[in-house]
Structure formats: C-alpha cells, structure tokens
Amino acid sequence: EAEVAQSPRYKITEKSQAVAFWCDPISGHATLYWYRQILGQGPELLVQFQDESVVDDSQLPKDRFSAERLKGVDSTLKIQPAELGDSAMYLCASSPWTSGRVAGELFFGEGSRLTVL
Amino acid sequence: QKEVEQDPGPLSVPEGAIVSLNCTYSNSAFQYFMWYRQYSRKGPELLMYTYSSGNKEDGRFTAQVDKSSKYISLFIRDSQPSDSATYLCAMKRTGGFKTIFGAGTRLFVKA
Numbered sequence: 001e002a003e004v005a006q007s008p009r010y011k012i013t014e015k016s017q018a019v020a021f022w023c024d025p026i027s028g029h030a031t032l033y034w035y036r037q038i039l040g041q042g043p044e045l046l047v048q049f050q051d052e053s054v055v056d057d058s059q060l061p062k063d064r065f066s067a068e069r070l071k072g073v074d075s076t077l078k079i080q081p082a083e084l085g086d087s088a089m090y091l092c093a094s095s096p097w098t099s100g101r102v103a104g105e106l107f108f109g110e111g112s113r114l115t116v117l
Numbered sequence: 118q119k120e121v122e123q124d125p126g127p128l129s130v131p132e133g134a135i136v137s138l139n140c141t142y143s144n145s146a147f148q149y150f151m152w153y154r155q156y157s158r159k160g161p162e163l164l165m166y167t168y169s170s171g172n173k174e175d176g177r178f179t180a181q182v183d184k185s186s187k188y189i190s191l192f193i194r195d196s197q198p199s200d201s202a203t204y205l206c207a208m209k210r211t212g213g214f215k216t217i218f219g220a221g222t223r224l225f226v227k228a
Binding site: 041043 | 123158160163215218221
C-alpha cells in the first residue's frame with residue numbers, strides 16, 4: 001500500500017540551529033500539506049501546496065520557516081533558526097485532487113519529531 | 118475560542134465498553150466531518166467521515182453529526198485494547214479549504 005514517506009523520524013537540535021524535514025507524498029497526489037502537532041494538541045496546518053504552488057501559508061512563521069515543492073512531487077520544510085517552542089511533531093500529508101472516499105481525505109506520514117534544546 | 122473543541126481526556130474504559138467521543142464546533146460552514154485515529158508516535162489515519170448531517174456506521178464504529186447543535190460524536194461498540202489511541206475530530210468546508218482538527222481525545226481500553 002502506498003504511503004507518505006517522511007525523514008528524519010526524530011531530530012534533536014539546539015536552539016538557533018537549522019533543521020530540515022523531507023516528505024515524499026503518495027504518487028499522483030497533487031496536494032501536499034505540512035502540519036505541526038504540539039504534544040497534547042491537534043495538527044495545525046502550516047502550509048498547503050497544490051502541485052508546486054503554495055495555496056495557503058497563512059499560519060507559517062515566515063521569519064524562520066520555509067517550505068518548497070519545486071517539482072510538485074517531494075517537499076522540504078526548513079526551520080532556521082530553531083527555537084525552543086518549535087519542539088513538536090511535523091506531519092506531512094497528501095491528498096489526491098479527488099478521492100474515492102471523501103473529498104480531501106488526508107493521508108499522513110509517520111511524522112518527524114523535533115526536540116529543540 | 119477555537120473553531121473545534123474536543124475534550125482531551127484521557128478516557129479509560131474496560132474492554133467491551135461502549136465509548137462515546139464528542140466534539141463541538143462554531144463554524145456553520147463546515148460540511149465534512151471526520152474522525153482520525155492516531156496511535157502513539159504515528160500519523161493520523163482516517164477512520165470515519167460524514168457529509169452534512171446524519172449517522173454513518175462502519176462495523177463497531179458509528180459517527181453522528183447534529184448540525185443544528187454543532188455537535189459530532191463517534192461511538193465505539195465492544196471496545197478492544199487495540200482501540201487505545203488518540204481520536205481526532207476534523208472538519209472542513211466544501212472546496213479547497215483546510216481541514217481543522219480538534220485537540221484529540223486519548224482513549225485507553227483496559228483488558
């Protein structure tokens with residue numbers, strides 16, 4: 001069964017350092033999302049791509065976060081510099097333009113857990 | 118006030134119990150109502166969805182939506198230890214709008 005791949009699974013870094021997360025969505029899925037999930041909370045959308053274009057980055061802290069999906073396939077989320085409050089699970093999800101189950105069903109990867117010391 | 122409110126629990130029940138999980142919301146434009154299940158250290162996976170109001174049943178799981186009260190529920194019958202997870206309610210408007218998640222309820226089913 002096709003899955004969303006994410007790496008690294010775990011990342012420990014010191015504040016002020018740069019970190020990067022990578023996501024490879026399910027083949028053929030046009031829409032890609034990066035969510036942040038703080039412990040004990042639900043996922044919150046950081047950025048949404050439709051193919052290679054950003055369609056929603058209203059909640060992305062643009063002074064330190066950046067995201068790209070250059071060829072409309074895999075994507076990278078970068079944080080520079082990392083702050084203590086960035087400790088969270090960073091989830092990548094993808095969805096097809098239309099879904100057989102529900103419009104916009106999200107298929108999540110296993111996430112990248114970031115700890116900032 | 119958050120658009121979607123969900124009691125984070127934790128909720129602990131004995132095996133075989135009926136579990137009721139609930140969310141309230143404030144945005145009357147929501148049309149898709151979903152429940153995602155998230156096991157520890159894993160990403161969420163879609164469990165149930167409902168479009169607009171009504172009930173939907175899938176095996177031991179029943180999802181209910183009451184749009185007049187802005188209230189959705191997930192019922193789990195004959196709960197099993199393998200149902201122990203965090204259950205996230207989620208909602209979205211029609212079109213390309215983003216999915217909004219509740220905080221999630223942690224469920225523990227004791228054998």
